[in-house]
Structure formats: structure tokens, C-alpha cells
Amino acid sequence: xxxxxxxxxxxxxxxxxxxxxxxxxxxxxxxxxxxxxxxxxxxxxxxxxxxxxxxxxxxxxxxxxxxxxxxxxxxxxxxxxxxxxxxxxxxxxxxxxxxxxxxxxxxxxxxxxxxxxxxxxxxxxxxxxxxxxxxxxxxxxxxxxxxxxxxxxxxxxxxxxxxxxxxxxxxxxxxxxxxxxxxxxxxxxxxxxxxxxxxxxxxxxxxxxxxxxxxxxxxxxxxxxxxxxxxxxxxxxxxxxxxxxxxxxxxxxxxxxxxxxxxxxxxxxxxxxxxxxxxxxxxxxxxxxxxxxxxxxxxxxxxxxxxxxxxxxxxxxxxxxxxxxxxxxxxxxxxxxxxxxxxxxxxxxxxxxxxxxxxxxxxxxxxxxxxxxxxxxxxxxxxxxxxxxxxxxxxxxxxxxxxxxxxxxxxxxxxxxxxxxxxxxxxxxxxxxxxxxxxxxxxxxxxxxxxxxxxxxxxxxxxxxxxxxxxxxxxxxxxxxxxxxxxxxxxxxx
Amino acid sequence: xxxxxxxxxxxxxxxxxxxxxxxxxxxxxxxxxxxxxxxxxxxxxxxxxxxxxxxxxxxxxxxxxxxxxxxxxxxxxxxxxxxxxxxxxxxxxxxxxxxxxxxxxxxxxxxxxxxxxxxxxxxxxxxxxxxxxxxxxxxxxxxxxxxxxxxxxxxxxxxxxxxxxxxxxxxxxxxxxxxxxxxxxxxxxxxxxxxxxxxxxxxxxxxxxxxxxxxxxxxxxxxxxxxxxxxxxxxxxxxxxxxxxxxxxxxxxxxxxxxxxxxxxxxxxxxxxxxxxxxxxxxxxxxxxxxxxxxxxxxxxxxxxxxxxxxxxxxxxxxxxxxxxxxxxxxxxxxxxxxxxxxxxxxxxxxxxxxxxxxxxxxxxxxxxxxxxxxxxxxxxxxxxxxx
Numbered sequence: 001x002x003x004x005x006x007x008x009x010x011x012x013x014x015x016x017x018x019x020x021x022x023x024x025x026x027x028x029x030x031x032x033x034x035x036x037x038x039x040x041x042x043x044x045x046x047x048x049x050x051x052x053x054x055x056x057x058x059x060x061x062x063x064x065x066x067x068x069x070x071x072x073x074x075x076x077x078x079x080x081x082x083x084x085x086x087x088x089x090x091x092x093x094x095x096x097x098x099x100x101x102x103x104x105x106x107x108x109x110x111x112x113x114x115x116x117x118x119x120x121x122x123x124x125x126x127x128x129x130x131x132x133x134x135x136x137x138x139x140x141x142x143x144x145x146x147x148x149x150x151x152x153x154x155x156x157x158x159x160x161x162x163x164x165x166x167x168x169x170x171x172x173x174x175x176x177x178x179x180x181x182x183x184x185x186x187x188x189x190x191x192x193x194x195x196x197x198x199x200x201x202x203x204x205x206x207x208x209x210x211x212x213x214x215x216x217x218x219x220x221x222x223x224x225x226x227x228x229x230x231x232x233x234x235x236x237x238x239x240x241x242x243x244x245x246x247x248x249x250x251x252x253x254x255x256x257x258x259x260x261x262x263x264x265x266x267x268x269x270x271x272x273x274x275x276x277x278x279x280x281x282x283x284x285x286x287x288x289x290x291x292x293x294x295x296x297x298x299x300x301x302x303x304x305x306x307x308x309x310x311x312x313x314x315x316x317x318x319x320x321x322x323x324x325x326x327x328x329x330x331x332x333x334x335x336x337x338x339x340x341x342x343x344x345x346x347x348x349x350x351x352x353x354x355x356x357x358x359x360x361x362x363x364x365x366x367x368x369x370x371x372x373x374x375x376x377x378x379x380x381x382x383x384x385x386x387x388x389x390x391x392x393x394x395x396x397x398x399x400x401x402x403x404x405x406x407x408x409x410x411x412x413x414x415x416x417x418x419x420x421x422x423x424x425x426x427x428x429x430x431x432x433x434x435x436x437x438x439x440x441x442x443x444x445x446x447x448x449x450x451x452x453x454x455x456x457x458x459x460x461x462x463x464x465x466x467x468x469x470x471x472x473x474x475x476x477x478x479x480x481x482x483x484x485x486x487x488x489x490x491x492x493x494x
Numbered sequence: 495x496x497x498x499x500x501x502x503x504x505x506x507x508x509x510x511x512x513x514x515x516x517x518x519x520x521x522x523x524x525x526x527x528x529x530x531x532x533x534x535x536x537x538x539x540x541x542x543x544x545x546x547x548x549x550x551x552x553x554x555x556x557x558x559x560x561x562x563x564x565x566x567x568x569x570x571x572x573x574x575x576x577x578x579x580x581x582x583x584x585x586x587x588x589x590x591x592x593x594x595x596x597x598x599x600x601x602x603x604x605x606x607x608x609x610x611x612x613x614x615x616x617x618x619x620x621x622x623x624x625x626x627x628x629x630x631x632x633x634x635x636x637x638x639x640x641x642x643x644x645x646x647x648x649x650x651x652x653x654x655x656x657x658x659x660x661x662x663x664x665x666x667x668x669x670x671x672x673x674x675x676x677x678x679x680x681x682x683x684x685x686x687x688x689x690x691x692x693x694x695x696x697x698x699x700x701x702x703x704x705x706x707x708x709x710x711x712x713x714x715x716x717x718x719x720x721x722x723x724x725x726x727x728x729x730x731x732x733x734x735x736x737x738x739x740x741x742x743x744x745x746x747x748x749x750x751x752x753x754x755x756x757x758x759x760x761x762x763x764x765x766x767x768x769x770x771x772x773x774x775x776x777x778x779x780x781x782x783x784x785x786x787x788x789x790x791x792x793x794x795x796x797x798x799x800x801x802x803x804x805x806x807x808x809x810x811x812x813x814x815x816x817x818x819x820x821x822x823x824x825x826x827x828x829x830x831x832x833x834x835x836x837x838x839x840x841x842x843x844x845x846x847x848x849x850x851x852x853x854x855x856x857x858x859x860x861x862x863x864x865x866x867x868x869x870x871x872x873x874x875x876x877x878x879x880x881x882x
Binding site: 041043059080081082083085086090091093094097098100101112113114115117118123125126128130131207215218219222223225226227229230231234236248249251252253255256259295296297298304305306307392393394396399403407408409410411412413414415418419421422423424425426427428430431432434435436437449450451452453454455456457458459461464467468469470471483485 | 500501502503505506511513514516518519595603606607610611613614615617618619622624636637639640643644647683684685686692693694695769780781782784787791793795796797798799800801802803806807809810811812813814815816818819820822823824825837838839840841842843844845846847849852855856857858859860863864867868871872873874875876
């Protein structure tokens with residue numbers, strides 16, 4: 001049964017339960033938000049030294065509490081320590097180090113080109129924080145998807161409220177009880193909130209909201225944000241198609257796709273959701289996938305220590321219900337006690353099957369046959385735009401054709417998942433898979449307001465008189481000359 | 495439009511990693527009436543440049559411009575890809591029920607909320623260029639004549655119907671006394687002794703707007719101007735002295751040729767005053783002392799900032815233009831307009847071969863693989879010694 005009340009504080013003020021901060025408005029989080037806003041107005045979070053200190057403290061949390069993190073993730077969803085260490089700790093540290101290495105550079109005022117009229121002025125873009133920002137994290141990578149936005153929010157100089165997922169209880173307890181010991185509690189607060197409380201939380205005015213979760217909740221978040229004109233980044237989801245052309249190395253494809261699909265038992269927003277390929281390719285892929293799965297997890301994956309479980313009972317039942325789609329070619333076994341669903345491949349899936357109606361978010365890989373790459377492209381384009389489009393082909397022309405004729409948050413050819421290991425690539429969705437982007441410098445930019453600044457001199461007034469009334473043709477000509485941006489390549493006889 | 499190649503890690507060294515600028519699809523631009531050509535064309539330029547199809551909805555209040563846009567623009571553009579719709583309030587609500595791939599709206603904060611709420615139903619990204627009260631702090635150390643001219647220009651241009659016009663002045667009581675004659679002189683220089691007769695001074699765009707602005711005149715004390723002529727929708731270039739925070743002129747964006755002066759004790763009080771209010775499109779600060787200008791810049795938050803002048807920041811296409819908080823979200827002008835209407839798609843092209851390297855990441859997992867994965871993927875904190 002989902003927790004409706006807050007956490008149990010570990011002495012002091014670790015985390016914040018709704019009843020601790022009752023404001024006169026009746027909104028349980030009003031007190032917290034106004035406390036953070038006061039901290040924000042004090043200017044404390046703005047100096048580079050402060051931000052670096054908080055970020056380095058985050059780094060110490062990841063170092064010192066690594067074992068606790070791995071144990072929590074094991075308890076929450078039997079996430080294999082290898083996967084946890086790679087995806088939740090290492091990738092997170094990479095984001096942290098990218099930020100620590102570059103922050104002073106990112107923070108600098110960016111001088112910009114000036115026109116004739118402003119030649120003697122100073123024109124630059126100032127990176128201002130937004131103020132008090134809210135980060136809502138999901139359950140599938142409960143540490144990574146909480147901390148990576150937090151890194152950017154702190155780096156950008158904001159005060160932050162973070163709301164870890166309620167579903168992964170052990171990870172949540174770490175975020176609520178242990179993480180705050182490392183950070184400045186006056187400026188960074190961890191709140192626990194189930195569905196009801198999150199609705200109350202969203203009634204407050206935040207200066208930015210960063211949400212990772214489902215499209216349906218994304219709509220709710222954006223609607224709440226609209227009341228306060230709060231900008232948002234929504235990292236949502238969808239069905240990521242994976243087109244496999246006839247010209248490919250079937251063994252390699254099978255391994256790379258299986259890895260991407262079954263990592264974290266399929267609970268990855270960028271996992272390949274379904275394969276599109278020809279009938280011939282399907283016949284080659286299925287045995288290759290079977291071989292890959294056996295190589296990865298052994299003959300009985302339920303006994304493998306390297307295969308995770310579904311995160312909760314509700315989610316388990318939802319994914320299990322998708323199994324009655326098409327025909328089970330590989331796997332299909334389940335164990336409700338363990339929330340285990342075997343690495344499964346379904347073939348002959350119809351567009352009307354349950355597995356094609358929603359994002360799978362589980363260890364089930366569908367194969368849908370198409371006649372050609374054009375039909376695959378049409379299929380992709382007739383569905384909601386996903387977080388990722390994957391293509392496997394030895395033929396670059398095919399890869400580029402799919403890239404150019406589809407639209408998605410990201411794109412990866414001849415592999416899965418790997419695009420997110422590059423902090424230099426923007427990560428985000430489009431359409432119902434989301435809006436906004438982050439990772440690396442893009443996270444810093446997400447939580448930063450780019451303020452256009454012009455500093456002029458107090459003298460030199462004669463130049464300005466060109467623009468003042470009374471207006472006349474001589475003035476118009478000169479003003480135009482001083483401010484016009486010419487089309488390059490046009491001759492001008494001076 | 496070019497693909498932007500990005501840094502790669504050790505593992506992806508042989509791959510191709512880049513950012514592709516994709517169009518969003520079908521985008522909607524809703525324009526306001528105060529600069530009815532500029533404020534629909536500039537977003538349209540970016541939307542076309544980014545490769546989108548566009549629906550443009552010009553303002554129905556600026557009727558002649560609306561007709562011009564609806565009848566003439568389509569002669570110049572591909573009508574299969576670009577459409578102009580005319581729509582009043584009701585029809586715009588219906589228009590917003592449709593799914594667009596991006597919505598660019600310029601207008602008031604209250605309508606901005608309605609647009610964003612409608613966009614949320616389709617998870618449509620938005621840019622909202624809204625408004626607010628742009629404060630103009632004038633310190634005691636300044637060239638009063640120049641300040642008066644620059645502020646008057648910014649305030650009375652387009653009869654004050656400019657989203658980035660200085661909305662109100664914050665200054666000491668001594669500076670108010672000095673500014674007043676200087677403003678009077680500037681207004682006379684610009685518009686003559688009777689501005690109603692000057693060809694260089696605009697009118698309020700509509701009757702409803704005229705009545706709204708006229709009602710703000712009963713704030714503080716009329717020091718300059720104050721005359722109105724309903725037939726012409728004329729409101730004289732007006733300066734109000736001793737305006738209180740509770741006065742009508744301080745409750746909403748003025749968007750007319752009225753300049754209130756609110757007296758504050760010092761710069762700190764001015765900054766507190768600014769920060770106690772919704773964040774504006776622009777903060778202006780006038781001072782010969784650059785320390786003062788920088789303090790105002792650092793301790794306030796706004797879409798843009800300009801020291802020692804008004805409006806000029808928008809003549810630079812290299813500066814991002816947009817609001818924050820109540821004054822809006824998103825930014826445009828120059829490349830920023832192109833970027834607004836582009837989706838930045840992260841792309842990675844890997845090799846079909848070279849599978850041996852990948853096997854490090856596959857189960858069955860072991861410590862050795864983890865060690866090698868860490869070594870190949872990790873990004874180190876610079877400045878930490880590593881003995882190799």
C-alpha cells in the first residue's frame with residue numbers, strides 16, 4: 001500500500017514531511033517553499049565556491065555511500081550491482097565531474113557581437129539562476145534520475161526541492177535520510193510525496209520544474225506549471241522503435257538489442273521497445289536473440305544474479321498483462337512472488353495487441369514484420385514521437401534515411417542506449433516523449449536563465465539624438481545605417 | 495542548420511556523434527497588436543528557418559495590419575506550408591484545441607497562462623513573450639539631461655505600447671526634483687509644446703485600451719502632461735510624481751505614455767522594491783557609477799538588462815530576448831529564434847562491427863568487467879593526479 005504520510009525523520013530535519021511545514025494557506029509545502037525562497041533571495045547559492053562545495057559534497061555522497069546505494073537498489077528491484085554501479089553511480093559521477101570541470105567556464109558572461117551603434121558598449125549574456133526549482137524523479141533509475149538534474153540545478157545557482165520516487169522505498173530512504181547530511185539543508189530540501197501530496201506540492205510556485213515520468217503525469221505537471229507560468233522540462237517516454245535492416249550482422253544486432261532491452265529488466269526509458277524487420281530477418285533474429293539471452297543470463301534467467309526484477313507489484317501486473325500479444329517465441333515465464341518476468345521475445349505482434357498500446361517498460365521485446373524500410377518509417381511516423389529511434393544496418397544510406405525521415409528525442413544506429421553515455425549529447429524527448437533537454441552542459445543551461453545584458457555609456461549623447469523625435473528622413477537614413485544587419489553577399493558602394 | 499559534432503568518450507572514439515537540428519513540425523505563432531508586423535514576422539522567420547510548417551495568427555485588434563497579413567503575405571509564401579488565420583478570442587480558444595508541435599505566443603501574462611494550459615494537454619513546448627512592469631532605477635550620480643532623454647524616448651516611443659518600455663522610475667526625492675524639468679524639456683524637444691499636434695507621437699491602439707490607460711492617470715500627481723482626447727485615443731506624454739505602490743498605475747503594466755516616479759531612499763530600497771514584485775522583461779539602471787549598475791544587475795532578476803539606456807538591447811540580434819517568471823519563458827531573436835523552433839536531436843552512429851569491445855558490458859557480470867567499464871567510461875575530475 002502506498003505511503004500517504006511522510007517519512008520518519010532520522011533525528012533533526014532530514015527530509016521534510018508535509019505536517020512539518022504547515023503554512024497558513026493550508027498548503028502543506030508552502031512553508032518549505034517560502035523558506036527556500038528566502039534562502040534564494042539571500043544570494044547564498046550564487047557564488048561559484050558555494051556551488052562547487054555542494055557539488056563536491058554530492059560526489060562524496062556517491063563515493064562514501066556507494067555500498068548503501070547498491071544495497072538499496074538491490075532491495076528495491078534486484079538491480080544487479082554491476083548495472084547499478086555503472087548506470088546509477090558511474091554515469092552520475094561523470095555528469096558531476098563534467099560539471100565540476102567546466103562550471104566556472106559555463107558561468108562566465110558570454111560577450112556577444114555588437115552592431116555599429118553599440119560598438120563602445122558592453123553586450124553579454126549573463127547566466128542567472130531561476131530561483132527555487134523542483135525536481136521530481138521516477139523509480140527506474142532512482143539515484144541517477146534524481147541526482148543528474150540536481151547537479152545542474154545546483155551548478156546553475158538555484159535552491160532546489162527534490163522529490164524522489166515513492167515506489168523505490170529503499171532508494172527513497174537514502175535520498176531522504178542520508179543525502180541531506182551532505183548538502184546545505186537551507187537551500188536544498190528533500191520532500192516525500194505520494195500522488196496526493198505531489199498535487200499539493202505542485203500548487204506552489206516554483207521557478208522551474210524538472211519532471212521525469214510518464215506522459216500522462218507530464219500533462220498534469222505542465223498544467224500545474226502553467227498556472228504560475230513556470231518553465232518545465234519533461235522527460236517522458238514512449239515506444240522506442242528499432243528498425244533492423246536485412247543487411248546487418250545478426251549476431252551483433254541480437255546482442256546489442258538484447259542488452260538494451262533487458263538491462264534493468266527493461267525498465268529503461270530509452271530501451272528498444274519493439275523491432276521492425278522483414279520476415280526473413282525475424283527468422284534469423286529469433287535464434288540469435290535466444291543465443292544472446294542464454295549467453296547473458298544462462299538457461300534459467302530467474303537464477304541469474306545479473307537480471308533485475310520489476311520495481312513493484314502494480315507495475316509487474318501491468319507488464320505481465322502485455323504478454324498475451326502475438327506469440328511467445330522466447331521466455332514468457334513469470335513469478336509474481338519475485339516480480340520476475342523472464343527475458344521475453346514476442347513475434348507476430350499486431351498493432352492492435354496490448355503490447356503495442358503502451359510503453360512496455362519491462363523485459364519484453366516485440367518483433368513486428370514490415371516489408372521495407374519505407375514501411376518501417378511510415379509505421380514509426382504513424383505513432384507518437386519516441387525518446388529514441390534505433391536503426392541497425394551495415395548500409396549507411398539506410399541509417400541516414402531513417403534518421404532523416406523520422407523524428408525522435410535522440411537517435412542511435414547500430415547500438416542501443418549508448419548515446420546517453422556521452423555527456424556532450426543533449427538528452428530529451430519531443431512530442432509526447434517530452435520537452436526540454438539535459439545532460440552535461442545542457443543540464444546547467446536548463447536551470448539557467450540566459451539574460452541579455454547591455455551596458456552603455458552615460459555620455460556620447462549626440463549619437464543618440466539620431467533616434468529622437470522630431471523625426472526626419474536624414475535621421476532615418478543614419479539610424480538605419482547604424483543598426484542594419486546586411487544580407488551577406490550584397491554589394492554596398494560606400 | 496549544420497550537424498554539430500560533439501566530444502566523444504573513449505568508447506565512442508570511432509563513432510560519429512552529433513546534434514541534428516530537426517524542425518518540430520507544425521507550429522503556431524500568435525502575435526500581439528503593438529508591433530503587429532515585427533512580432534509575427536520575427537518568430538515566423540525562425541520557424542521557417544528551422545524547417546517547420548507555420549500557422550500565423552495576427553492580432554485582430556490591429557485590423558489593417560491583420561488584413562494586410564492575411565491577404566498579402568500568402569502571395570509571397572507557399573500556402574501549402576504557411577497559413578494565416580484570423581481569429582478573435584473565441585476562435586483562438588478553438589484554434590488552441592488543436593495539436594501543434596510548438597506554440598509561440600506574444601501577449602499578456604493572463605492569456606499566456608491560458609495558452610500554456612492548452613499546450614499542456616498536447617505536451618506542446620511553448621515560448622511565451624509576456625510582459626510586466628519594467629523598473630528603471632535612476633541613481634543620484636548621473637547626467638540628468640541624458641537620463642531624461644533616454645528614458646523619455648523609451649517610454650513614449652509608440653505611445654508607450656512597448657513591452658520593454660521603462661514602466662516606472664525609482665529614484666530619490668532629490669533626483670525626482672531634478673528629473674522633472676529635464677523630462678519636461680525632453681518631451682518638448684521631441685514632441686513640441688503640444689504633443690497632440692506632433693506627427694511623431696502615436697495613439698493608443700483601441701478604445702478599450704485607451705480607457706484602461708486613462709484610468710491609470712489618477713495615481714500620484716500629474717507633473718507633466720495628463721491631457722487626453724478620447725476621439726483620437728490620444729494620451730499626452732505624462733509624468734506622474736510621488737506615486738505610491740498602492741496607486742492604480744502600479745497595479746498593472748502601464749502600456750501607455752505614462753511614466754510614474756516612485757521615490758525610494760536608496761539603491762538597496764530600489765532593489766528590494768524590484769524583487770518584491772513579479773520579474774519583469776527588462777530592468778533598467780542609470781548611473782555614472784558602474785558599481786551601482788552592476789549591483790542592480792546582480793541583485794535583480796529579469797528577462798534582459800540595460801544600463802544607461804532603454805530599449806537598445808533589442809537592436810542586437812546577438813542577445814537573447816525573453817522573459818522570466820511572469821514576464822515569460824523562452825527566448826528568441828537572431829539564432830535564438832532558429833533554436834527555439836528547432837529540436838536538438840542527439841545522434842550517435844556506431845559501427846556494426848567491433849563487437850569485442852562491447853562484450854565488456856554484457857552479462858554475465860564480474861568485477862573485472864566492471865573495472866574495465868569504469869576505466870573506459872569514466873570522466874575524471876580534472877586536477878586530480880593519476881599515476882598512469
